[in-house]
Amino acid sequence: MDYSITKFLWTLLGLFIVTNWGMLMSSTIRRIGARVSGRIGIPWYQPWVDLTKLYSLKSQVSHGTMFYLGPVFRLMGGVGLFLFLPMIFGSWHWSNYSFSGDLVLILYFQLFGMLGMALGAGEGGHPYSTIGVSRGLAQFTTIEVPMTLAVISIAIQYHTLSISQIVAAQQGGFFTWTVWTNPFATGAAMLSLLGAFGHSPFNLIQAPNEIPIGPPTEYHGVFLGFLRTNNAILHVAEAALFMNLFFGGATNWIELIVKTFLIYFWSVFVGMVFPRFRIEQSVRWFLKIPTLLGILAIVIFL
Amino acid sequence: MEKENKPQDIPVVKTKNFIAPENEKRTVTAPDGSLIEVDPINDYFCQERPEEYKVKSGAVEKFLNWARAESLWVLGFGTGCGSIEIPPLVTPRFDMYRYGVQMRPTPRQSNVFIISGYLSVKTLKRAIRSYEQMPSPKYVIGLGSCTINGGMYWDSYNTINRLDHYLPVDVYIAGCMPRPEALLAGFAKLKELIKAGKAEKANEYIRNLDWYKANQKKIIKDWNMPDYNW
Amino acid sequence: MQQIIQDIESRFTITDKETRRNDLCFLTVDKLQAISLVTYLRDYQGYASLTLLTAVDWIEEGNFQLTYLLNNPSTRTEIGVRTMIDRENATMESTHHLWENIQTYQRELKEMFGIDFPGSPRIDEDFILEGWDNIPPYRRDFDTKKYSEETYFPRPGRETNDPSTYMKSKLYPND
Numbered sequence: 235m236d237y238s239i240t241k242f243l244w245t246l247l248g249l250f251i252v253t254n255w256g257m258l259m260s261s262t263i264r265r266i267g268a269r270v271s272g273r274i275g276i277p278w279y280q281p282w283v284d285l286t287k288l289y290s291l292k293s294q295v296s297h298g299t300m301f302y303l304g305p306v307f308r309l310m311g312g313v314g315l316f317l318f319l320p321m322i323f324g325s326w327h328w329s330n331y332s333f334s335g336d337l338v339l340i341l342y343f344q345l346f347g348m349l350g351m352a353l354g355a356g357e358g359g360h361p362y363s364t365i366g367v368s369r370g371l372a373q374f375t376t377i378e379v380p381m382t383l384a385v386i387s388i389a390i391q392y393h394t395l396s397i398s399q400i401v402a403a404q405q406g407g408f409f410t411w412t413v414w415t416n417p418f419a420t421g422a423a424m425l426s427l428l429g430a431f432g433h434s435p436f437n438l439i440q441a442p443n444e445i446p447i448g449p450p451t452e453y454h455g456v457f458l459g460f461l462r463t464n465n466a467i468l469h470v471a472e473a474a475l476f477m478n479l480f481f482g483g484a485t486n487w488i489e490l491i492v493k494t495f496l497i498y499f500w501s502v503f504v505g506m507v508f509p510r511f512r513i514e515q516s517v518r519w520f521l522k523i524p525t526l527l528g529i530l531a532i533v534i535f536l
Numbered sequence: 537m538e539k540e541n542k543p544q545d546i547p548v549v550k551t552k553n554f555i556a557p558e559n560e561k562r563t564v565t566a567p568d569g570s571l572i573e574v575d576p577i578n579d580y581f582c583q584e585r586p587e588e589y590k591v592k593s594g595a596v597e598k599f600l601n602w603a604r605a606e607s608l609w610v611l612g613f614g615t616g617c618g619s620i621e622i623p624p625l626v627t628p629r630f631d632m633y634r635y636g637v638q639m640r641p642t643p644r645q646s647n648v649f650i651i652s653g654y655l656s657v658k659t660l661k662r663a664i665r666s667y668e669q670m671p672s673p674k675y676v677i678g679l680g681s682c683t684i685n686g687g688m689y690w691d692s693y694n695t696i697n698r699l700d701h702y703l704p705v706d707v708y709i710a711g712c713m714p715r716p717e718a719l720l721a722g723f724a725k726l727k728e729l730i731k732a733g734k735a736e737k738a739n740e741y742i743r744n745l746d747w748y749k750a751n752q753k754k755i756i757k758d759w760n761m762p763d764y765n766w
Numbered sequence: 767m768q769q770i771i772q773d774i775e776s777r778f779t780i781t782d783k784e785t786r787r788n789d790l791c792f793l794t795v796d797k798l799q800a801i802s803l804v805t806y807l808r809d810y811q812g813y814a815s816l817t818l819l820t821a822v823d824w825i826e827e828g829n830f831q832l833t834y835l836l837n838n839p840s841t842r843t844e845i846g847v848r849t850m851i852d853r854e855n856a857t858m859e860s861t862h863h864l865w866e867n868i869q870t871y872q873r874e875l876k877e878m879f880g881i882d883f884p885g886s887p888r889i890d891e892d893f894i895l896e897g898w899d900n901i902p903p904y905r906r907d908f909d910t911k912k913y914s915e916e917t918y919f920p921r922p923g924r925e926t927n928d929p930s931t932y933m934k935s936k937l938y939p940n941d
Contacts, residue, residue, distance in 0.1 A: 272628035280636060286603035287647075292589040294644065294671045295582070295766045446641035454644035454671045658896055685921035691911040693903040694895065697918040755917055758897030 244327045249316060249467070251487070252474075256466030257281035259495060263502050270506055285462055291455035297357050304354010305453065305460035311347020312468035315340055319471055321490060323401045323483040334396040337385060340475060341378075344430070347464065348374050351449050358452035366448025369513045370439040376520035377429040383528025384423035388479060390535040391416055397475075401483035411482040418531035420480045424500065425524040429516065430472060431498065433505030436516050473497040559760070581762040588739040589672040597733065604647070604673060605730040606636040608723060611646035613666055616653020617713055618679040624716045637723055643669040648726070651703070653713065654682035654695045660702060661756050667703055668765040672738045675730070677722055678708045687712055701751045704737035767791065767843055770811055778803050782848075792833075792846040800849035801859050804834050808864055813838045813845055816864075819871035821879050825906045828853045830881060834861075851881070860886035878904040 261278050268275025277283075296302070318336045322328035352371060355363040389395055391412075392403050404411050413420045429436040440448040450461055473494035477484060481497070484490035511519065559576040566572050591597060614622060625632040626639065640646040643666040655663060667676065678699045681687040686697035699705055706729060709722040729735040741748060745764070753759055771791060774780065782794035795803050807813040813836035822831040827850075834847040851858055860883040862869045870893075872883040877893045880902040892898070901908050914920070934941070 268631075268633065273631040274634045275631075276633045276638075277636065280607070283603050283606045283636065286600070287607040290600045290603065291647075291671045291673075294669065447645070450645075451642050452644055458645055656894070658894055661896070685924060686914075686918070690920065690924065691914045693908070693910040693913050695918075697914065697920050701919050751919070756897070757899055758892070 241331075245317065245330050248321055248328055248330060249313065252316060252321070252470045253463060253466050255491060255494075256468075256470040257285070259469065259498060260466060262495075263498065266499075267502070267506060281462070281466070285459055288459035288462065289456055293455045293457070295452075297359055297452065300353050300357040301452070302354075302457075304351050304357070305457045305464075307350020307354065308347040309460045309464045309467075311343055311345075311350065312464040312471060314343040314346060315471040315475070316467055318343070319475055320398050320401065320478065321474055321484070322487065323398070323405070323478075323485050325485075329398065332396070332398055334394075334399075336397050337389065337395045337400075340397070341382065341385060344381075344472070345374065345378065347468070351461075355449035355452070360451040362445040362447075363449050363451045365445050366439050366451070370449060372513060373429060373436065373439065373516055373520075376517045377426045379426075380422040380520060380524035380528040381426040381430070383525065383532060384419040384426070385479070387416060387419040387422075387528065387531035387535055388412060390532065391419075397478050401478050404482045408482075412480045416531060416535070418527045418534065422524045422528035422531060423476065423480065425527070426520065427472070427476060427497070428501050428504055429520060431469065431501040433501045435505070435508040435511040437505070438510055438513050438516065469498055470494055577762065582764075582766040583762055584764070584766070585745070586668075586742050586764050586766075588742050591733075591736065591739075601730050601733055605727040608635075608637045608648045608675075608726070609640045609646040610637060610648045610650060611643055611666060611670065612639050612641050613643075613649065613663070614652050615655050615659050615663060616680070616682060618650075618652030618682075621679070621713055621716055621719060622650065622652060625719060630716045630720060632720065632723065635720070635723060635727075643667070644671065646670055647673070648675050648677060649703075650677045650679055650719075651683050651699055651705075652679045654680075654687065654689045654692075655699065656694045657696070657755050658694075660696060660752070661761075663703065664752060664756075665761065665765045673736065674738045675706045675726055675735055676703050676737065677719075677726065678705045679719065679722070680714060681710055681712045684708055684710060696755065702748065704741040704748075706735050706737050767841075770845075773811070774803070774806070777806065789841075789843040790846070791844075792848055794848040794850075797849050797851050797858070800832070800834070800847055801861060804836065804847050804861065805864060807836055807845060807847070811838070812840055815839055816868055817844065819868055819875070821875050821881060821904075823853075823879065823904065823906045824850075825853070830856050830879060832858060832875075832881075856881040858883055860884065860889075862886050878902055880905065 258278065258281075261276055261281050264280075265275040265278065317331050318333070318339050320329040320332040320336075348370060352367045355367050388400060392400050394400060394403075400412075408414075432439060440450075445451075450458060453461060474484075474490060476497050477490065477493045481493055484493055561573075561575045561577075563571050564574050592600065610622075614620075622639075624630055625637070632638075637648075643649075647670065649663070649667050649670065651663060667674070676699075678684060682689055682695065683699040683705070686692075686695065689695040690697055696702060707722050707726045709718050711718055714722075726735065749763060767788065771783070771793070774793065778795055778799050780793050780795060782792075784792040784794075786792065793803070804813075815837040817835040817837045818833075819835075820833050822833070824831055829850045830853055832849050832851060835844060836847065837844050849858075856879070858881060860868075860872060862872070862883075862885075869887050869889075872886045873889055873891065873893045875881045876883065876889055877895055877898070883889055895903070900913065903910060903913075
């Protein structure tokens with residue numbers, strides 16, 4: 235078979251695995267959250283049932299073209315992040331379309347879905363959507379600052395912008411992981427990760443009991459199904475990105491599953507413990523310690 | 537310290553007008569200076585009649601019905617004293633999440649509307665708007681005897697007596713007030729109905745839309761919204 | 767409390783006085799004096815907080831009774847000022863310049879009893895009964911049961927029992 239078609243099929247299979255793992259992860263996390271508060275929690279297959287139902291609903295209303303495109307852009311953000319991310323180190327099948335400068339592209343894709351969602355939710359016209367969007371963009375801008383500083387620090391440290399090479403440089407053993415060789419960048423990035431996953435204390439964007447659900451207030455049925463699919467992909471892909479950058483990458487799927495789960499669980503763990511920040515508090519928070527750590531990480535490697 | 541109380545400006549006495557001020561027909565000036573006629577009720581709201589959703593046949597419909605039954609998303613809209621019976625459902629004692637029942641904050645994302653107790657005319661108007669904004673297939677649970685025959689408010693000037701004259705009800709839960717266990721039993725009954733394919737009241741509502749609308753308009757005197765709220 | 771009431775009696779014509787508790791007392795005054803009495807209580811006696819404004823329909827006497835219940839937060843005492851107004855053309859001076867929250871009570875009374883408070887902000891807007899076109903429902907000549915039966919499709923088959931005789935026949939059938 236043609237090289238490009240084979241590659242495409244393998245990537246599609248990877249996307250399928252990642253989507254399902256993301257949904258299983260989200261239901262597992264919700265079950266853990268339920269156990270923390272003494273409940274049994276949702277069945278493990280609940281995300282698939284929800285998704286089936288959402289895709290079968292009759293769509294009710296249109297608010298214009300951008301309203302349709304918002305979830306599509308959001309989904310593209312998650313899929314794009316996945317496409318250019320090498321999932322398994324050293325494997326041709328699971329390295330997707332990673333290339334020598336993929337780190338910069340992935341930083342861009344992190345924001346891409348957010349911007350698409352902002353346009354779509356704005357067209358929805360619900361006031362709470364607009365509030366959620368403005369909060370989300372304000373918070374995301376500040377999340378990007380420590381994140382970008384950490385990435386620049388790593389790029390200086392390893393003299394490369396290719397994620398595959400960064401992973402390759404960490405293969406010497408447990409103590410060659412970036413978390414030991416560059417702890418400040420790891421600290422900055424892991425703190426900004428809390429905001430990127432949108433769990434409490436940084437979940438004011440969707441704040442279910444203040445502004446009903448934020449940007450997706452008007453989204454229903456298929457649109458909401460898109461957003462949920464994207465969440466599953468995005469969470470795994472972002473966790474995999476952090477795994478590649480800071481925790482030595484993965485050489486097989488089991489390692490990837492364990493590591494992404496632990497990285498995702500870090501944000502859930504913090505969310506279970508801390509209450510929600512107001513938007514100006516979270517903006518200030520990201521610009522203090524995480525940014526300071528990021529600057530420190532760059533200064534050390536200059 | 538004495539706070540100075542200044543009399544407020546004498547308000548303009550408004551005539552009884554059932555169209556909200558922001559929805560009134562008016563002329564606005566565009567940024568380039570041209571005048572534009574604006575009629576928000578007709579411009580911003582869809583006046584189309586709704587259509588029934590297609591019921592697929594065979595195994596597909598069975599599978600979809602199973603998915604719909606296992607994923608009931610409840611609209612967080614409490615209308616009467618029964619709304620105090622819903623919060624315990626998310627506590628460890630009752631825990632409705634294990635049955636696939638979840639709360640959603642907006643009508644666009646929910647399937648199940650619990651009318652929890654007495655429904656005054658003012659709330660009925662909001663309930664109709666919320667119900668019509670939910671995507672089909674959708675289900676209504678009438679909680680408490682107030683929704684069945686008016687309950688203890690049966691002779692009140694402002695609460696409805698029979699919910700099924702205004703919204704299509706799938707499951708009634710009797711009692712005043714029913715305990716959260718009764719609500720869980722109601723969810724179980726609703727699931728049973730959905731899985732058997734009998735919970736298609738949303739289509740019935742659209743088929744008999746004229747009758748429902750006549751009943752609704754009989755008591756909602758200030759009808760200032762489109763006939764069907766998309 | 768007694769001191770304050772004596773003060774009031776020396777300034778206003780109190781037609782009726784009813785002391786319920788040590789900290790609660792109702793004074794009935796003429797309609798013309800009611801506003802100046804509540805103003806006096808608010809500005810000079812410290813009864814600065816309005817607990818509620820409510821009305822009672824005395825249909826046999828052709829009157830509405832208005833009650834301004836005022837609270838003194840420092841001494842924790844309450845004084846209710848009652849006044850009778852005519853049932854026909856029921857109007858009362860608005861006191862929204864004294865308490866802003868009284869606007870809501872006045873809107874409610876306008877809607878439920880048809881008592882007008884000219885000049886009160888938003889007095890003509892609907893409060894609870896949107897688009898009500900009957901006589902105000904809290905007036906006692908409004909038959910709420912008849913209205914409900916005509917309007918709200920009563921479900922047939924409802925039995926009404928007198929609770930005491932019904933329970934007696936259920937619990938002690940031999941007596």
